[in-house]
Amino acid sequence: MLDFLYHAPTKVYFGKEKHKEIGNIVKGYGYRTIMMQYGKESIKKSGLYDEVMNSLREHEITVIEMGGVEPNPKVSFVREAIKVAKENKVEMILAVGGGSVIDASKTTAVGAKTDYDIWDFSTRKRTPSDALPVGCILTLSAAGSEMSSSAVLTNTELNMKRGFNSEFNRCQFAICNPELTYTVNRYQTACGIVDIMAHTMERYFTVCEPTDLTDQIAESILKSVVAAGRVLMENPCDYEARATMMWASSLSHNDLTGCGRENTLAVHQLEHALSGEFDFIAHGAGLAVLFPAWARTVFHVNPSRFAQFARRVWDVEQEDDETTALMGIERMEAFFKEMEMPLTLREFGIDESSAERLAELCTFGKQRTVKSYIEMDFDVIKNIFKSCY
């Protein structure tokens, strides 16, 4: 077990109807002027917008609205939001949405406390030393941003998607009502399942061992979301499955699954290149394509680890670790297929010729490698992308 720092201070209000307490919660912290960020108009159609606004108004909270956060939130939106937040002296940012909205809110919160450009933080040129508090009402179980220390932005001018971690990126509170995710469609639900699994597996597949308690917790999350995913393909309004998925989303990425282990998020770095270049690709769908390809590239470095994954999560047992490991990867891929996820880049309409460009993006023009069991340089990464067609 490696030394670690664990700090997941987000206060989680979990359960039915919880979002209706927002006014009281915000007032409890003493905030009077807040910025509310959200995505599309869907929260208006669903009635969530009205319920939230009513509760806030009831508690005399002044709300500056910033709707229109896009999936893969854009740095241009955040720059505008920072300007508005400063002008209006908002005291906190409330994100009503999924990971994209929360990440936009987190970066707005950092930007509102500095005069430097927020993109400098995304590229890690600068490190935050302050931020406005952020709270969220979660409407999508996937990114785990509600409890995580990470925030990802996309810069469309540079075709780049970059994330940074900071203690200032932790939400002060998260309101998690699984009922708000009943209307999430099949595709987005499946993308969420993959994303939660990926956050868990990224930490699970690193070199340091043993960390049996952390392993078992990670395996618990994986088994639970696999089961929940299967239920939700049949019945999208199953409360228990939605609740499992939502809580797993938070736990998978709040650092619990990485305690005592290395933290690289290697496949995420490949996926960020992919959906940075092709904005229409949902993060979870990109991960579903890349994870098996990455696993097949590196599993031989630690077959016993991949075999443990196969045995404990997928319940397979073959004559040796290598065969068991490969069978585990196959099961994972088959599960993604069962969840109706794409398994090749071809399904996105992307052809083999983009492998080089993606590998370049991923290595910042061959200037870095991505470490994950092996040092993945430009050629290794290009081959992973190539194997996805």
Add this chain to the structure above:
Amino acid sequence: MLDFLYHAPTKVYFGKEKHKEIGNIVKGYGYRTIMMQYGKESIKKSGLYDEVMNSLREHEITVIEMGGVEPNPKVSFVREAIKVAKENKVEMILAVGGGSVIDASKTTAVGAKTDYDIWDFSTRKRTPSDALPVGCILTLSAAGSEMSSSAVLTNTELNMKRGFNSEFNRCQFAICNPELTYTVNRYQTACGIVDIMAHTMERYFTVCEPTDLTDQIAESILKSVVAAGRVLMENPCDYEARATMMWASSLSHNDLTGCGRENTLAVHQLEHALSGEFDFIAHGAGLAVLFPAWARTVFHVNPSRFAQFARRVWDVEQEDDETTALMGIERMEAFFKEMEMPLTLREFGIDESSAERLAELCTFGKQRTVKSYIEMDFDVIKNIFKSCY
């Protein structure tokens, strides 16, 4: 899954040598005058005291010392500490020790911010609305107080041991170096294993279901500490086992194992009567005697739950749930024996005649019942104690 509030904000510095950073950590928070509480002289013999004091002095922290916290910390000690804390205007309390020292520090921290007697908070006559910050350097993996919201005090005048939960009882930070527990003897190590298991099982054995993710996390903790306990009986200086035990201690009682479930801590209430009356009984040893007796009394209400425990934690499978459940309880008891724990009250030199007195203490003189699958009234509790002789 029931609605829940999850808030475990303690910052955990986990790993080797971490306690040597104490001065820097305290200074980072801006505290200049602190109270340091500890138990016996053992931290002086081990060299820990000097290492901590040197680090604090190096960072120019003024330290008011309050040594001498006893196991089952006494309200009289805490009253004195509160007086000293107020006189010296200390800004935070640093606990160097195990659960007893941390609980003394937590209650001192609450008491330092009020003029009411601290025992009124233990009896829940009053609720805290403020507290000094508390940090700890953990030297014993057992009570989980380093991340929990609970604090337990003993009132020797009244022969009562009472705990209360509050958000103000959460440590601001916890320094967890497993190496500091190498010198914990066999008996106290075993008591710790039982306590960690009990914190997990108390939440596991409640009526609400399904909560499969929480279940699996609880089972992960149980399996991990059973394995760690066995290793430590052979080699008390096994770093990985000590680390597993320490992290499990924190996770078992920081509320993670109770998410979505009822929280009663019923067996703890019986044990508090026991070690409140017989101060020489270690909490973990009392739990080792009481847990199997309680389980045999109530398992018939939910045999499938106890059977799940038997299957997943103890790997037993019998023809039906009832038999499987009973076999699981037997395995748990056999494990406690393997850990050299007492299995009867007779082993403490206590005879059957005290059952009535203990049941009275537990029910506050027949004025309340303890809920745990069944409403345990005076007679049920008396019979549980009787079955322990």
